[in-house]
Amino acid sequence: MYEGYLRDLLAPLGIYDLTESSVSGAAVCALGTGLDDVSDRLEEIEREALTATAEDEGLDRREALFARRPAAVTAEDRRAAIAALLQIDGDSLTPEAIDRTIRGCGIKARAIEMGDRQLRVIFPEVAGEPEGFPQIQKIILDILPCHLGVEFYFRYLTWEECEAAGYTWAQVEAAGHTWESFQLAVPPEE
Template sequence: MYEDYLKALLAPLRVYDLRPGTINGAELYALGKGFDGVSEQLDLTEREALTATAEDEGLSRREALFARRPAAFTPEERRAAIAALLQIDGDSLTPAAINRTLGGCGIRARAVEMGGGKLRVIFPEVAGVPAEFDQIQRIILDILPCHLEAEFYFRYLTWRECERAGYTWEIIEAAEHTWKSFQLAVPPET
């Protein structure tokens, strides 16, 4: 790439013999390869230096700045989590701001203000305890202001939902539910 650029730059001078196999051509080839390597390294550095474009090392270095690694796995989710965590400041105490931060961290949870300094964290898209809850709980407690009492609320099947869904013992037994699997058989919201 840079070899061609150098040749195009020097060609109008008509001083150099730029054909392949000549000393000038070999020199420009070597310089071009060196510049190509520098250019690739600069592209990589520029990409990893910006949160919006980082893919690997840049994300890892930013995540190391936080007490907990965000609950995100793909580069896109990791970028969003880092951006959300970087927005936390003294004005991040409202439930809306906390919910934006939780969502940005890849945590499918919602904070609801209960009054009296209490905050309920619910997991609306998950029945039961979410996978990797221990990690999620540590992240949430790090995000939430320390003066708020956090209560975690897990969703299980209720009798009212059983009646509404028309569950019978025959249906439950046909589905071969255990008590645990039946508790998690929450019908989708309509």
């Protein structure tokens, strides 16, 4: 790229032999290659310098700023989690801001204010304890202010739902449920 640019720039002067086999032609080729390498590196640095475009090193360096690594895996989710964590400040204590921050960190949870400085964290898309809960719990407790009481709420099948669905023990056994799998057989939310 830069080699062609240098050749086009120097050709009108007529004082350089720009053929590939000449010394000045080889020098132009070497300079062009060096400038191409610098341009590629600058492009990478510019991409990694912005949270919105970072893919590797930029994300790793930003995540290292936090006590815990966000629970996100893809580059897009990691960017969103970092952006959410960077928004935490003294005005981030409303339930809506806390809820937005938790979801922004890649955790499929919601924070609900229960009153008297209590929050309930629910996992609406998961029955039972979500996969990787110990890490999720640590991240959430790091995000939330220490003066708030936090309870984690897990969704299991209730007796009322069993009665409403008309389940019998024969149906449960015929479906091959264990006690663990049956309590996670939560009907989908409508």
